[in-house]
Structures are given as structure tokens and as C-alpha cells.
Amino acid sequence: MIRLTGFHRPRPTTACSGLTVTAMERPDRLRFLLATPTGQKLVPLVAKGDAVEPFTVLARWEDRPYAICPVKGTVTEFTTACDAHGHQDMPVVVITVDADQPSEPRHFASAREAVDAAGILIMGCTGLAMNQCLPTATAKALAVTAMDLYPGVHSAASLLARHGEACVKAAALAGSLVGVTRTVLVLPDGADAAPLKEASAAHKVEIHHAPVRYPLALPPLLIKRLEERLGITCAVMPLSTAFAAYKAAQGTPPSAVMVTVTGHTADPRAMLAPLGATVGQVLSAAGQKVEEGDKVVTAGPLTGQALCNLETPVEAGLSGLHVIPRKDVVETACDPCINCGVCLEVCPTGVQVHMIGRYAQYNIFDRAQGLGIKSCIDCGLCASVCPSHRPLLQWINLTRSQMAAAEVRAQ
Ligand code: SF4
Ligand code: SF4
Numbered sequence: 164m165i166r167l168t169g170f171h172r173p174r175p176t177t178a179c180s181g182l183t184v185t186a187m188e189r190p191d192r193l194r195f196l197l198a199t200p201t202g203q204k205l206v207p208l209v210a211k212g213d214a215v216e217p218f219t220v221l222a223r224w225e226d227r228p229y230a231i232c233p234v235k236g237t238v239t240e241f242t243t244a245c246d247a248h249g250h251q252d253m254p255v256v257v258i259t260v261d262a263d264q265p266s267e268p269r270h271f272a273s274a275r276e277a278v279d280a281a282g283i284l285i286m287g288c289t290g291l292a293m294n295q296c297l298p299t300a301t302a303k304a305l306a307v308t309a310m311d312l313y314p315g316v317h318s319a320a321s322l323l324a325r326h327g328e329a330c331v332k333a334a335a336l337a338g339s340l341v342g343v344t345r346t347v348l349v350l351p352d353g354a355d356a357a358p359l360k361e362a363s364a365a366h367k368v369e370i371h372h373a374p375v376r377y378p379l380a381l382p383p384l385l386i387k388r389l390e391e392r393l394g395i396t397c398a399v400m401p402l403s404t405a406f407a408a409y410k411a412a413q414g415t416p417p418s419a420v421m422v423t424v425t426g427h428t429a430d431p432r433a434m435l436a437p438l439g440a441t442v443g444q445v446l447s448a449a450g451q452k453v454e455e456g457d458k459v460v461t462a463g464p465l466t467g468q469a470l471c472n473l474e475t476p477v478e479a480g481l482s483g484l485h486v487i488p489r490k491d492v493v494e495t496a497c498d499p500c501i502n503c504g505v506c507l508e509v510c511p512t513g514v515q516v517h518m519i520g521r522y523a524q525y526n527i528f529d530r531a532q533g534l535g536i537k538s539c540i541d542c543g544l545c546a547s548v549c550p551s552h553r554p555l556l557q558w559i560n561l562t563r564s565q566m567a568a569a570e571v572r573a574q
Pocket of ligand 2: 551552553
């Protein structure tokens with residue numbers, strides 16, 4: 164009898180250890196985007212010549228603080244820049260930093276008031292304030308995750324390695340703000356929990372480990388795994404968000420993010436990059452020289468967005484910058500689908516991605532209904548293995564936006 168056997172394609176893994184962190188010097192002029200991640204332009208609440216200080220609200224979005232100044236300084240210019248999500252000509256306010264930094268931490272009546280004043284967003288990209296992020300009626304546990312989402316990114320692991328005990332306190336604070344019955348700090352398999360034992364017992368934060376095989380740390384898959392293990396409904400918050408809330412409660416607004424930089428030099432670098440610095444300044448501080456024809460990609464190499472130029476300001480939510488040397492840039496050939504099925508093999512959610520790609524290529528988006536497109540978790544594995552170099556994730560996103568636009572037209 165002939166027996167057909169499958170094979171296991173090697174999957175990339177995410178980080179389980181932190182890197183030595185380099186704190187980047189803050190530039191004299193900082194640039195803050197006055198726009199949402201979806202490209203909605205915001206009205207500035209400051210004018211040229213205004214003095215600003217930590218917690219000054221630069222812009223609001225839907226009646227809540229959105230762009231928050233982290234420094235003392237003066238508004239010196241309004242300009243535009245590309246954001247990290249591919250939107251061009253987004254409004255930017257430029258602040259010249261006062262030489263007599265730093266200022267005293269601000270006192271708030273409660274941690275919730277501080278977090279609201281700091282405009283902290285869940286995931287840094289969904290547009291929801293932290294206190295709106297979890298419907299407590301459905302989520303009974305909060306998992307603060309120290310897992311890096313993408314291969315090649317070591318930012319959460321580096322934050323944990325640098326501020327272990329404070330990360331436990333941050334998780335406890337996040338759990339109390341959200342109002343859940345159990346708070347869990349999720350570490351990658353291989354991370355040593357021993358140094359956190361005392362703090363986790365003192366602050367009633369449970370420690371769990373999760374696999375580093377990509378894409379198991381992406382929130383939908385992690386939630387599913389934790390709910391099975393804990394036996395209660397669960398929601399996930401990145402460690403960077405909980406840590407920013409913890410710092411805000413101590414009177415300091417978010418002022419820097421942990422960014423992993425990879426590129427021409429062999430080893431990745433963990434940079435503590437000031438919010439408002441440009442991507443070019445971060446790459447330069449990390450020793451990465453960008454040459455003509457190189458590509459700079461944010462987030463993970465499988466899913467990230469290629470930047471238009473290096474003037475993009477650093478925002479909350481940025482975790483990785485990858486310089487892909489010109490010689491390694493793959494031209495997208497977009498050959499016809501050969502029905503090999505490897506995209507289906509690697510997809511963790513069973514999306515009929517090869518068919519969605521065909522419909523999207525010929526602009527028949529309505530045919531993609533019912534092929535599982537809503538289950539897609541944007542992991543990018545399908546496109547990374549396609550031998551025809553078909554831009555499958557981009558087509559999924561195009562199809563989603565076309566379907567959403569059709570729904571709006573139908574209303
Ligand atoms: S990006 Fe591709 S592989 Fe990942 S969930 Fe979506 S369809 Fe599946
Ligand atoms: S991997 Fe590419 S060529 Fe193979 S079935 Fe999927 S879309 Fe088609």
C-alpha cells in the first residue's frame with residue numbers, strides 16, 4: 164500500500180531572551196504625528212510658539228487625549244510626514260526640547276486618572292483607551308504578555324530583562340485597572356521566572372509560559388491557548404502598554420519605546436528610542452547605515468510595513484526596525500498560483516488564502532465571502548512560503564477594505 168506522508172515545514176520562532184539595551188540620546192527637536200493609525204488627521208490643540216510640558220495634550224481623538232507631549236519645550240513648527248502604516252502627508256507638530264530638562268513627576272489623584280491623562284492605548288494601534296480595552300463582563304483574566312509577537316523582535320523580552328520586578332508591578336496595576344479576577348504575566352518558554360517569584364507572589368500575579376513558535380504569540384491564538392489553560396475568559400495586553408501605565412501612575416508620560424533594530428550588522432540591537440525621534444535617527448544610533456535601494460520595514464519581517472522614507476516619527480507601538488539590504492530585497496514576481504497548497508499548510512486559521520488571492524487579483528472581492536477571511540490573524544506566513552511570490556497578505560487586506568467599503572455603501 165502506498166502511504167502518502169506529509170512533512171513539517173520549519174516554523175520561525177520568537178525571542179525568549181532579552182538584549183542589552185542602549186538608551187538613545189533624545190534629539191533636540193521631536194516630531195509627533197497628529198493622526199490615528201488608520202490615517203485620520205487630528206486637529207492640533209497647540210499653536211506655534213506655545214510652551215508645552217509633560218502631559219500637555221497635543222491633539223484629541225474622539226474627546227480623549229491622544230497625542231501627549233513627553234517633554235518640556237516649545238512648539239516650533241507644523242509639517243507633514245509618512246507614518247509607519249503607509250499613510251503619506253500626515254500632520255506633524257515639531258517641539259524643540261528645553262535645555263533644562265527634566266521636570267518633576269506629576270501627581271495624580273489615582274492611577275486611572277494618570278493613565279487617562281497619558282492617553283495610553285491598548286496595543287498602541289486599535290484606538291481604544293486602556294480602560295476601554297477589556298469588557299470586564301466577558302474577560303475574567305488579564306494576560307499581560309512579555310512575548311514578542313514577531314520573529315527577529317526582542318523588545319518585550321528586553322523590557323522584561325531590564326525591569327523584571329517593575330514589569331510584575333505593571334501587570335498587577337493593569338489587572339486592577341481593568342478589574343479582572345486573575346492577572347497573568349506570560350513569559351516565553353525558556354525565560355527564567357525565578358527572579359520574578361517574590362514580586363509575583365507579593366502582587367498576586369501568576370506566571371505562565373507559552374511557546375515561542377511563530378505565530379502562537381499573536382493575541383487571537385494566545386487568548387485561545389490561555390482560555391483553555393485557565394478555564395476562564397481572558398484578554399491580552401502587551402507588556403509595553405502595562406509598563407507605560409505603570410510609569411504614568413508614577414507621574415511620567417510615555418517618552419520612549421523599546422525597538423529592536425536589525426540590518427547590515429549581524430547582531431540585533433535593543434534601542435530605547437525616544438518618542439518623536441525619527442526612524443533615521445534610531446537607525447543611525449544603532450549603527451545601521453541605510454544605503455540606496457535598501458528597504459526599511461517596521462514590526463516583523465513577515466508582516467511589517469515598508470517605510471516611504473526615514474523621516475517617520477517613532478510612535479508608541481513601534482517594536483522593530485529591519486533594514487533589508489538591497490541585495491536581499493525580493494522583487495515581487497506575482498506568478499500564477501500553481502495550487503501547491505503550501506499556503507494552506509502553514510495557515511494557522513484555515514483561511515482559503517489561495518482562492519482569496521485569485522479573486523482579489525481580478526477585483527471580484529465579493530467572491531471572497533465565506534472563505535474564512537475574517538479569521539485571518541495577519542501573520543504573513545502564507546505569503547512568506549508561496550513559491551509564486553504572490554502578495555497574499557496584501558490581497559487579504561485589500562479584500563477586507565473593499566468588503567468594508569461595500570458594507571458602508573449598502574447602509
Ligand atoms: S496571514 Fe495568511 S497564513 Fe496568516 S492567518 Fe492570514 S491567511 Fe492564514
Ligand atoms: S502557496 Fe502560492 S502558489 Fe501555492 S497554492 Fe498558495 S497561492 Fe497558490
